[in-house]
Amino acid sequence: MKRKIAVAAALAASLLGVAACSGGGTDEGATSATGKVDGAGKTIKVWLMVDAETSWKDVVDDASKRFTEATGAQVNVEYQQWANHLTKLDATLAGSDVPDVVELGNTEFSKYVFSGGFAELNKGDFENSDTWLSGLSGACESEGKVYCVPYYAGARVMIYRTDLFDKAGIKEAPKTYTDFLAALDKVQTGNAADKKFSALYMPGQYWYAAMSWVKSTGGEIAKQDGDKWVGQLSSPQSQEGLQRWVDMTKKYSKADPTKNENEQAGIVAQGSAGAFYGNGWEQGVAEETRKDPNDPNSALVPTKIKGKLAAAPLPEVPSFLGGSNLGVTAKSANKELAAQWVKYFTDSKSMEGLVKASALPNASSLMDKAAADNPKLAPAALSAKNSWFPPNAEKWADVEKASILQTMLTDILTGKKTVADGAKWADEQIAATLNEA
């Protein structure tokens, strides 16, 4: 009870604080993205993640151009690295010179919405907002208000070596999970001579993948019970999924149980893997490498497995729906301009550009067209139809930060803990983290 009062007091205090800082005329209600704003002489600052720079810079430029034509304001885009962007964001949002628009991963947003970091927006102002992918927009919503706009999504697919599958007598992508395992079996046997060969490359801390297996047997990570979160990994369904993932990984993967998926495309490109589970675009990364890895415009060089990969949804395993959202910061001095820029950057025209660059659009209504326009995107678009996302808890980002799932996965994969013990430990940690006052 006492705690609740404290929270309420802090909430009230901070709302006052935010209002005082924002200084804009309209500090109540949602920021509109539709009105006519004269932005001449103004520049808005936009923080996007590095993916936009490497894969669809033209879309950013085009949206900015249309925005400038409409409002007269300039746009200054800065690209951030995933590794440390949250620390940077905290430091920056605490100050007064803040970016006006910020991109965050969909699982990261809740914490910032709850902490008063982002301004309320008017959902109806944005195109396709009635069919936004709920895996993205879930994190934007709090008590019926909307604080961010879905930007793009990615769904995981199975990317496999057509030549090796062919040689093992598998002519088309497996249709059932049993077929999938049987295929791995054959590929594994056919390549036993290669000491480093993994029929399926599956790094041990790839929790997006492991949790997909949990979902495949009807399991859950955590669920809300009243105002408390309860870890669900110990449930029989979840344990079954974990066990499935562990059995498969132990049998078919030689990947490092302490690595995550960051380097997987580069490792698979060495030729010692039959398949891997990745974002649609990772197929391209595995087949071709930049001559200069630090220069997104440098020439593409084919790898050993160029032209030997294909992608398909992994049968019976729902995909994690990753992706990003865009928010307008609460302290921004140009909220309306910022919202307008977001509007242009997430409209149907921009989404078409993203689809060309093999990212999934932000709304389900665009999905079929995306698959038709870009055949490379079809498996991912299909995969996105059967997808899941992490618990929409305000402290979910802390669970990721604390490496709880990653640690559990390494432990159960290496036999340090049984699946039951690992799941129990993770449940305790997750509950403690999500329910922390």
Add this chain to the structure above:
Amino acid sequence: MQAVDSRPVQAPAPLKTADRSGARRKRDTRTAWLLSLPTLIILIGMLGYPLYRMIVLSFQNMRLRELFSGATPPWAGVDQYAKALTDDVFWGIVARTAAFTVVSVTLSVTAGLGIALLMRRVHAKVRIFMMVAMMFVWALPQLVAAQAFRWLTDSDFGVLNYLFSKVFGDEWLNHSWFVNPWEGWAVITTLVVWAGIPFLAISLSAGLTQVPKELVEAATVDGASSWQTLRNITLPILKPLLTIVTTLSVIWNFGLFTQNWALRDSHPEPVYQTLATYSYTQAFGRSLYSYGSAISVITVLLMLGVMVFYIRQMFKIGEVD
């Protein structure tokens, strides 16, 4: 190369006789304080005040919300300390940090002393080679060294696994060094000891030049074994220097951050957390600024004994007058 500053600095006697009046002394005191003032202001403002803020913060509950809004965080009393002190994870980290410190300092000081002694027995050219190798290692920035070790021990492309697989067999091909915490900590300890040896070996070898040759020769003539000579002559003379370098190593290694942070790719798993990384992760990763501060305060308190010992030692050996 002198290891211990051999000229003990005398307290500056007040300048010569003639006008050794009270007025002069007063003026000296004023000038001296004026000269020290900028330093003191900076130290108080940027060290004293933050220290105070840290202590205050540790009794509050500051989160992201207060950070963004600038509102005063709610008072939390000793909650943060209670939370830390009743948490097994926290005690595990204290124990791990302490154990790592003891092991790594013992290993590095022993190795440093061994190398220093070895350097006295080898050919001049070999000695120069050893010195050059150590100089490069010493000069290498900590983070570069840590990244180099991350690359050496990479499970897919690391040269260490390649060499091990040639010697011990194919099961080392994809070996992951951080699955087993003992192996992982062995890598971290190796890195710390490797990087620490140059400072220790070079200082101690300089210290060894101060052991009078006559004493050693006399002992040998009297039939003392090398071990006896080391124990009864060399080590006692080296003792003040050994104490200082050991204390410094304890202080540095207890604050381990860079090595485990970089080797675990900026997100150390629970078993690879030390007090420094844990406090950092709590504060800047999870936005528990107050809890992170409480852990920092506890860390400083734990270190206090070593620091007092160090300063007393400095006074004792006449380094400070």
Add this chain to the structure above:
Amino acid sequence: MARHDDGVVTVGRSRIGTVFANTGGILFGLVMIFPVYWVLNTAFKPDAEVRSFTPTFWPENPTLDNFRSALGEQHFLPSMVNGLVITAMAVAAALVVGFLAALAIARFAFYGRKAIILVVLAVQLVPFLALLIPLFLMLQGVNLTNTLVGVALVYLVLLLPYTVWTLRGFISGIPRELDEAAMIDGCTRAQVFWRIILPLTGPGLVATSVYGFIQAWNEFIIINTLNDPNHQNLMAWLLYNQTERGTAWGPLMAGAIITSIPVVVFFLIIQRNIATGLTAGAVKG
């Protein structure tokens, strides 16, 4: 007892022992230098050799591509400039401020001197990272996060105690008789300072500033917490440079070499002073 040509006195030791010692010494040196060699080796390899399951112990197709790649990365050169600016500001300020205090401690007998010495010694031991949280909040409160000045200020505090302590040693090393003679000749205290102490402390100032440079140049945790990507130094770049395939080890190692060069060069120049300075009571950050 034998005296060898290298001048080392070996007492009653066998030839075999010496052979063992020499072999051990060479092995030790090789093991020590191997990681450094591997950094160099990696930096000069083309990507295909870096990311290869069978590493080569010599670049078969040596290339400078990795260096080009690192230098061309958009944040690399700006980070280098930032690092230089921050370091210069911090070192210069520490030198000026620290010199005055060192002068007071070394040349004046006054009430409170011991207390100042104690403070200077003690603050060198405070684990600086522990103060990062309040420092972050303080700097953010005065809008100095995401600035070079803010970080330089923090580094100044990091360097100051060491600077005072080392310079005190150098000033004490100047014979007091020189001061006294000059004063008998009619010099004022200020003149003694400008004409005698400052010139004679020259080498000490160089050594101290180079050491300060190394400390500030090598720091990455503080700057990474306080500043955004546009206000980073090269160390932070080294920690976080990532590509879509994870860490690009070739360019990273090339970047590491570029970053290390000034440090290694400076270090080798002043290594004598460092060995003395550290054990004479100063602390390596």
